[in-house]
Amino acid sequence: MNDKNKKNTKDSLKKRQIQQEKTKKIYAVNDFGNELTKKDIKKIINDNKPHKGQKQVNNTEGNIIELTNVEKTFTNGYIANHVLKDINITIKEGQFVVILGKSGSGKTTLMNILSGLSRASCGSTIVANTNLINLTNSELTLFRRSNIGYIFQEYGLLGTLTVYENVLTGFNLNKKNRDKKIVDEIIDMVGLTLYKNKFPSELSGGQQQRVAIARAVAKNPKIIFGDEPTGAVDSQMSKKILTLLKKINKENNTTIVIITHDKNIAKIADLVFIISDGQIKETIVNKKSLDVKDL
Numbered sequence: 001m002n003d004k005n006k007k008n009t010k011d012s013l014k015k016r017q018i019q020q021e022k023t024k025k026i027y028a029v030n031d032f033g034n035e036l037t038k039k040d041i042k043k044i045i046n047d048n049k050p051h052k053g054q055k056q057v058n059n060t061e062g063n064i065i066e067l068t069n070v071e072k073t074f075t076n077g078y079i080a081n082h083v084l085k086d087i088n089i090t091i092k093e094g095q096f097v098v099i100l101g102k103s104g105s106g107k108t109t110l111m112n113i114l115s116g117l118s119r120a121s122c123g124s125t126i127v128a129n130t131n132l133i134n135l136t137n138s139e140l141t142l143f144r145r146s147n148i149g150y151i152f153q154e155y156g157l158l159g160t161l162t163v164y165e166n167v168l169t170g171f172n173l174n175k176k177n178r179d180k181k182i183v184d185e186i187i188d189m190v191g192l193t194l195y196k197n198k199f200p201s202e203l204s205g206g207q208q209q210r211v212a213i214a215r216a217v218a219k220n221p222k223i224i225f226g227d228e229p230t231g232a233v234d235s236q237m238s239k240k241i242l243t244l245l246k247k248i249n250k251e252n253n254t255t256i257v258i259i260t261h262d263k264n265i266a267k268i269a270d271l272v273f274i275i276s277d278g279q280i281k282e283t284i285v286n287k288k289s290l291d292v293k294d295l
């Protein structure tokens with residue numbers, strides 16, 4: 001092969017290599033249809049891993065939640081969804097808070113980050129004197145066990161356990177230096193003493209939700225999160241559940257954070273965050289919130 005042919009072969013291989021590199025470069029798209037490189041995707045994956053930094057960070061006095069410049073992006077390697085954008089939230093200890101938004105607004109993702117079920121991609125997420133973005137998965141589990149209670153729309157009760165046993169599971173997650181008698185007291189507080197030996201299948205929807213609330217309270221958490229806690233019950237039972245949550249909030253000074261699409265629930269809150277398209281569009285401070293009976 002002469003020099004000219006060798007040069008043509010090298011040029012041809014080089015062109016082919018450049019073309020292959022261009023093809024590889026277009027690796028995924030984001031939710032705006034913009035092309036992302038393999039490097040972009042790798043960065044998103046790394047951003048969702050534990051960050052380096054101090055784990056124990058004190059909240060500003062009087063606050064229990066402080067989120068600063070928080071973002072969350074998910075990827076499956078082919079599509080990237082930028083779900084939360086520049087979230088800034090401050091919640092004081094003992095507040096009753098509602099995060100209000102339509103389906104797909106990002107409210108569930110926000111709750112998951114606030115409660116340590118998920119990790120932010122960037123920003124500062126200081127909750128109960130802990131910067132959650134810097135915790136490992138196992139550390140997040142321990143954090144939730146010690147600090148967080150959950151009430152879900154679908155109750156999440158264990159069908160093979162009685163009311164008492166379901167509430168006891170909550171107590172057992174944080175039972176150090178506590179008397180088990182509190183379990184009976186909490187069951188009485190939610191009005192289910194006569195049903196303590198019943199199984200979930202023997203209860204109405206509203207009764208099951210009250211068991212879920214009792215289980216959350218039995219953990220003695222600093223914060224209780226409710227994911228549409230009245231979404232599966234009628235309006236009358238909804239008022240009973242909200243009244244119970246307000247009672248827990250006031251008597252125990254437990255911070256309550258509810259995510260919902262129901263604008264009426266926002267009227268009983270101390271603080272309301274309205275979220276849309278992954279951004280906090282409005283923050284409302286209710287100087288005098290409504291009583292549940294006035295809804």
